[in-house]
Amino acid sequence: MSNITVNSLVKKFGAVTAVDGISFSVEPGEVFGFLGPNGAGKSTTISILCTLLGPTSGDASVGGFDCVRDADAVRRSIGIIFQDPTLDNGLTAYENLLFHAYLYGMDRAKAKKRIEDALELVGLSARKNELVRKFSGGMKRRLEIARGILNYPRVLFMDEPTIGLDPQTRNMIWEFIRELKKNTGITVFMTTHYLEEAEFCDRIAIIDLGKIIASGTPSELKAGLNGDTLNLSAMDPKGLDAEIRGKFGMDPKITDGGITLTVKQGDEILPALIKGLSTKITSVSMTRPTLNDVFLSLTGKNIREENGDPYGPMRSYARKNHGGH
Amino acid sequence: MANLAHETKAIYVISYRELRKFIRERSRILGTMARPILWLFVVGGGMSRLVRPVGGVNYIQFIFPGMIGMTILFASIFSAISIVWDREFGFLKEILVAPISRLSVVVGKAMAGTSISMLQVLILLIFVPVLGIRINVPQFLLLFLSSGMLAFSLTCFGILVASRMSSYEGFNIIMNFLVMPMFFLSGAMYPVKLMPPVLRDMAYANPLTYGVDGLKNILLAGASGTTMGPEYPAITDFIVVAGFLVVTAVLANLSFRRAA
Numbered sequence: 001m002s003n004i005t006v007n008s009l010v011k012k013f014g015a016v017t018a019v020d021g022i023s024f025s026v027e028p029g030e031v032f033g034f035l036g037p038n039g040a041g042k043s044t045t046i047s048i049l050c051t052l053l054g055p056t057s058g059d060a061s062v063g064g065f066d067c068v069r070d071a072d073a074v075r076r077s078i079g080i081i082f083q084d085p086t087l088d089n090g091l092t093a094y095e096n097l098l099f100h101a102y103l104y105g106m107d108r109a110k111a112k113k114r115i116e117d118a119l120e121l122v123g124l125s126a127r128k129n130e131l132v133r134k135f136s137g138g139m140k141r142r143l144e145i146a147r148g149i150l151n152y153p154r155v156l157f158m159d160e161p162t163i164g165l166d167p168q169t170r171n172m173i174w175e176f177i178r179e180l181k182k183n184t185g186i187t188v189f190m191t192t193h194y195l196e197e198a199e200f201c202d203r204i205a206i207i208d209l210g211k212i213i214a215s216g217t218p219s220e221l222k223a224g225l226n227g228d229t230l231n232l233s234a235m236d237p238k239g240l241d242a243e244i245r246g247k248f249g250m251d252p253k254i255t256d257g258g259i260t261l262t263v264k265q266g267d268e269i270l271p272a273l274i275k276g277l278s279t280k281i282t283s284v285s286m287t288r289p290t291l292n293d294v295f296l297s298l299t300g301k302n303i304r305e306e307n308g309d310p311y312g313p314m315r316s317y318a319r320k321n322h323g324g325h
Numbered sequence: 326m327a328n329l330a331h332e333t334k335a336i337y338v339i340s341y342r343e344l345r346k347f348i349r350e351r352s353r354i355l356g357t358m359a360r361p362i363l364w365l366f367v368v369g370g371g372m373s374r375l376v377r378p379v380g381g382v383n384y385i386q387f388i389f390p391g392m393i394g395m396t397i398l399f400a401s402i403f404s405a406i407s408i409v410w411d412r413e414f415g416f417l418k419e420i421l422v423a424p425i426s427r428l429s430v431v432v433g434k435a436m437a438g439t440s441i442s443m444l445q446v447l448i449l450l451i452f453v454p455v456l457g458i459r460i461n462v463p464q465f466l467l468l469f470l471s472s473g474m475l476a477f478s479l480t481c482f483g484i485l486v487a488s489r490m491s492s493y494e495g496f497n498i499i500m501n502f503l504v505m506p507m508f509f510l511s512g513a514m515y516p517v518k519l520m521p522p523v524l525r526d527m528a529y530a531n532p533l534t535y536g537v538d539g540l541k542n543i544l545l546a547g548a549s550g551t552t553m554g555p556e557y558p559a560i561t562d563f564i565v566v567a568g569f570l571v572v573t574a575v576l577a578n579l580s581f582r583r584a585a
């Protein structure tokens with residue numbers, strides 16, 4: 001049975017259709033990613049799944065419980081890391097976690113043990129009695145992650161978990177998610193507009209303007225494109241072109257000082273090509289398609305060019321994160 | 326409500342959080358305590374020289390119940406407004422997504438406002454002997470109970486207002502057009518029966534008037550029947566405050582549920 005099931009889900013805010021009839025399911029133990037530009041409807045979908053918003057139509061269930069009719073059961077089985085910060089800056093790290101533990105009905109002993117473990121896991125044990133106000137953005141994010149897993153959720157929602165963080169912290173968080181998945185079999189639903197991040201997911205759905213426009217494993221999606229690009233330089237580009245056409249029946253393009261070719265499974269073709277050619281080749285390179293290429297081919301635009309300011313959300317995160325409380 | 330123990334724990338931790346933060350912020354305690362103490366001694370002390378004692382009660386003693394009322398009013402409303410802060414800083418989501426009922430959230434917030442108010446009332450009560458007011462233990466308990474009822478109802482009233490505010494910008498409007506008029510038209514500074522008719526009618530419609538009068542019934546019992554004394558029988562005060570409490574508690578819950 002699927003851990004998350006969504007059927008023809010629609011959410012309208014007045015005239016704006018934020019989520020426009022999406023359907024998907026996430027299997028237990030999967031890391032499922034929502035990839036899409038700003039305003040695509042990612043956070044709105046998460047809000048519906050975690051029972052903060054009611055859908056306009058369609059249905060959604062998490063852990064076998066309906067998100068509207070059985071909201072309380074859904075709430076008990078999930079953990080969430082929201083896109084925008086939701087810590088109390090006026091409390092210490094420990095107090096923030098204790099608050100959470102009690103909201104989820106843990107007793108003092110159990111709460112204490114889990115909090116110590118969670119703080120250890122995100123490397124904040126030494127700072128547990130400091131006010132969150134004094135934490136850096138990355139420390140706050142790690143604390144939110146610790147809080148999200150405190151109740152041992154079956155499904156963990158993470159809305160842009162690594163936005164605004166430096167590469168080390170991002171890697172740390174990814175390492176952490178992998179460990180968590182390996183050790184607990186938790187199901188993870190995450191959103192991102194970092195393409196590199198989407199590659200870590202077992203399966204992704206690409207969402208734009210409230211609609212899912214493609215889904216599958218990252219390699220399946222990329223395989224749907226024409227393939228890898230091979231660049232071969234040679235002293236005699238024309239000769240190379242002719243030889244490739246003759247021997248391999250391919251259709252290269254002549255470029256400045258070489259040829260370029262688009263093929264599926266470039267990694268297998270490239271060695272065969274080099275072995276079979278007699279024209280002298282001076283250098284080779286291969287580029288694999290990225291998820292941005294997938295997005296580009298589906299929508300005709302780059303995922304990051306949205307609003308002309310790819311760092312907008314990052315700035316807004318940093319701003320909110322450093323505000324007082 | 327699936328599990329009473331769980332909901333109780335949630336109510337406890339929601340109020341604990343506010344109290345913890347209140348006690349941590351020394352400047353906030355000083356700020357909120359400075360107001361009634363300043364009024365008491367600067368306004369009360371000054372006016373005592375102009376206004377003759379009536380029925381054995383001087384002006385500074387006369388406004389003492391009003392100062393308790395003011396402390397409760399400000400502390401309760403301010404505490405309830407924290408809901409708006411919580412929404413603005415995202416923390417409200419952490420609460421709303423937890424497996425607890427909306428009722429527990431409101432009760433937790435109401436308990437928080439009540440406790441913070443009562444803490445300040447206790448500090449103010451240090452001045453009872455200083456001002457030469459005599460009360461016995463049962464009167465003290467009664468005073469505590471009346472203050473608690475008033476604090477709880479005013480916090481619920483604050484939650485009702487806060488759940489309808491979408492941003493913190495409305496705060497000044499609430500302060501100037503709701504809280505200050507409620508204070509001035511409550512008989513805290515001036516006997517209601519001596520007010521000009523229009524203001525007097527407004528004071529009659531103000532629940533805080535009855536809260537303050539209830540306190541006067543305990544603290545200024547000796548001056549009953551004079552201008553400085555309580556204006557209504559204690560039972561009237563009790564019934565009005567209790568009614569206000571029930572109405573605000575119900576409305577706060579309905580309003581918060583709808584807004585959340």
Ligand SMILES: Nc1ncnc2c1ncn2[C@@H]1O[C@H](COP(=O)(O)OP(=O)(O)OP(=O)(O)O)[C@@H](O)[C@H]1O
Pocket residue numbers: 013016017018036037038039040041042043044045083193313
């Ligand atoms: N509470 C709301 N009221 C009105 N419109 C809303 C509300 N929440 C979201 N929207 C609109 O719904 C659309 C989708 O927003 P959503 O936050 O789900 O996007 P997103 O994919 O999470 O984007 P981002 O990458 O910027 O976080 C946007 O057009 C947004 O303006």
Ligand SMILES: [Mg+2]
Pocket residue numbers: 042043044083159
């Ligand atoms: Mg979002």
